[in-house]
Amino acid sequence: MALRFRPVDGTFYELFTDSARGLVRGADLLAEVLADGADRATVAERMRVAEHECDEITHDIVRRVNSTFVTPFDREDIYSLASGLDDVMDYMEEAVDLVNLYEVERLPKQLAQQVEVLQRCAELTAEAMPRLQAMKDLDEYWIEVNRLENTGDKTYRRILAKLFSGKYDALEVLKLKDVVDSLEKAIDAFEKVANIVEQIHVKET
């Protein structure tokens, strides 16, 4: 019996990179919607388009996983990574959407710090994806994302304490908490992506 060999498909790495680049764009739109004088409705619309494009890439990856005989690494890991990247985008889109929808007035200034964390995580992730092919120089990426998530967590807790300090009324707290939670979930989702990459690395090397 002869074994057939097929070159491992390079497009998976390209698709992961495309997906992560979508996250860089999403994080930038998040920064834009929070800026003074932003046309929130327009930014939210552009975010919706960006999220939709990211969705398409995810679907494309899943379709290829299901129809490709040889995959660069475990099918389930490809699937986890694709969904993980998609989750980040969903939470960022949720945050932009809520800022627009709730017509939030006074945003605690620490929100900008969370968005900076998201922008940095997105850049690191987009830079790391092409390195999956050689499975090299990935540890600095996941270490840094874990560190950023820790910083984000401390800021998150400071924001919560501020929200409940009595300076905001209950309805305002309800709105702001939804926005802040979306940002927190997006940061956590970046960490989850980094953990998936670490796991793939352990398996494949």
Added chain:
Amino acid sequence: MALRFRPVDGTFYELFTDSARGLVRGADLLAEVLADGADRATVAERMRVAEHECDEITHDIVRRVNSTFVTPFDREDIYSLASGLDDVMDYMEEAVDLVNLYEVERLPKQLAQQVEVLQRCAELTAEAMPRLQAMKDLDEYWIEVNRLENTGDKTYRRILAKLFSGKYDALEVLKLKDVVDSLEKAIDAFEKVANIVEQIHVKET
């Protein structure tokens, strides 16, 4: 060495159909609890029974997956589909439970639209399950559920904007938001089921 063949078990399709029929019943009870003059406690009790029956079917499916040698499609997909259907029921039960528990007075009328979306999704899902056996005529099902989820999402956002418009006090918003979020999660869970079916279809055909 002789290979033993065993006919692929038909009962999986029957169990999925039973589970989805439970969702039709659940969506109907949801409509009932929101009707004027409903005896909410009684409807909530009937919903609890329906949810429990659905649970039993899910357990039955999982047990069979683990003890059956040949399954109609990938074990993990059977498991995902069973859990996916179960999740829908859990969220619908949660919604009924909260309407009863919180003694919510003024329900925004758009809630009825969300329940109609759920009823339609449930019917489509129950009709699609038996078609899994032939793996035919399934695309119209998942396309329509995705369309319904989109409509539901727009309504959800309109309800949120209304809740925070200042017409409701904070405590009322807290209660209503819990109910509305449960409905939203149920609709999303229907879409997830449709996506699982699409994925199974891609793999098996």
Added chain:
Amino acid sequence: MALRFRPVDGTFYELFTDSARGLVRGADLLAEVLADGADRATVAERMRVAEHECDEITHDIVRRVNSTFVTPFDREDIYSLASGLDDVMDYMEEAVDLVNLYEVERLPKQLAQQVEVLQRCAELTAEAMPRLQAMKDLDEYWIEVNRLENTGDKTYRRILAKLFSGKYDALEVLKLKDVVDSLEKAIDAFEKVANIVEQIHVKET
């Protein structure tokens, strides 16, 4: 071709037991933070350390799963069990953290009941983990955890009804609901662990 045999690694059972013992400690710290006159900040700090230790064990399990040729049961089940135990710890840490962070004043006394349920679940889980090796006498464990989760669910609903009864103002409800929801998620996570153990048992016997 010769098959190589390797003794199945005993340390998986030990690591699961260590992880579950961390949950006993976590549940005790939860009881401590709710006691009158507790130094909440200090307890929260000790909880953070305990949660971190639990994290390390989880990482250790995942690393071994990925690098061990023969595992005592399915890789994916080991992974699910490890993550399941870790989830319980995360929710308990969240609860302790929020009690401290929100400076919650009046805690409904039923919270103590929920913590007792968590302590009992943790003990049962820690006692059950070593029995995974022989796959014996596990049913009493998962039956009792399921029963406890049912009790916890009833208490949860009573607490919610109380929170929304008008005795608490909206901001206080927001804070307390976060704490109560964390406890509820921790109890649910214990049930999920018990269900995973049941599933492993069905497969392996």
